[in-house]
Amino acid sequence: xxxxxxxxxxxxxxxxxxxxxxxxxxxxxxxxxxxxxxxxxxxxxxxxxxxxxxxxxxxxxxxxxxxxxxxxxxxxxxxxxxxxxxxxxxxxxxxxxxxxxxxxxxxxxxxxxxxxxxxxxxxxxxxxxxxxxxxxxxxxxxxxxxxxxxxxxxxxxxxxxxxxxxxxxxxx
Numbered sequence: 001x002x003x004x005x006x007x008x009x010x011x012x013x014x015x016x017x018x019x020x021x022x023x024x025x026x027x028x029x030x031x032x033x034x035x036x037x038x039x040x041x042x043x044x045x046x047x048x049x050x051x052x053x054x055x056x057x058x059x060x061x062x063x064x065x066x067x068x069x070x071x072x073x074x075x076x077x078x079x080x081x082x083x084x085x086x087x088x089x090x091x092x093x094x095x096x097x098x099x100x101x102x103x104x105x106x107x108x109x110x111x112x113x114x115x116x117x118x119x120x121x122x123x124x125x126x127x128x129x130x131x132x133x134x135x136x137x138x139x140x141x142x143x144x145x146x147x148x149x150x151x152x153x154x155x156x157x158x159x160x161x162x163x164x165x166x167x168x169x170x171x172x
Contacts, residue, residue: 030121106136
């Protein structure tokens with residue numbers, strides 16, 4: 001199954017909103033996730049205006065939308081990007097599409113866009129996402145203790161990264 005990533009456009013807004021507000025997805029996404037159509041459209045517009053520093057991507061398989069991922073440059077001078085919002089639509093879960101989206105995302109950010117370092121943060125309670133991050137090649141760097149208020153409690157964040165030179169060779 002070949003995953004393709006493309007920049008989101010306004011016609012994707014309803015799909016993205018549905019994905020981000022899904023009751024099985026929402027608890028695991030960070031607080032910067034838009035929960036209204038207006039917020040989603042604002043981020044899509046920003047992605048179209050500023051693709052060199054911010055990108056919201058739609059993942060497709062055979063032309064059908066299956067998920068999303070996003071990136072934002074957090075340190076331009078040193079080529080550091082933070083990955084965000086990796087999510088698979090509920091209709092497509094259980095097929096390891098998240099792994100394929102993550103690998104394609106890494107190739108795009110580190111390979112094609114040429115950034116030096118890709119960082120992600122995962123809530124400490126999200127054991128499936130932690131296992132996923134390790135499975136797709138991210139290196140665990142540490143814990144950001146009680147970093148985020150979530151569900152009425154302070155939550156840890158597990159920090160991961162991948163460097164450009166760690167990107168697996170995608171050629172056959």
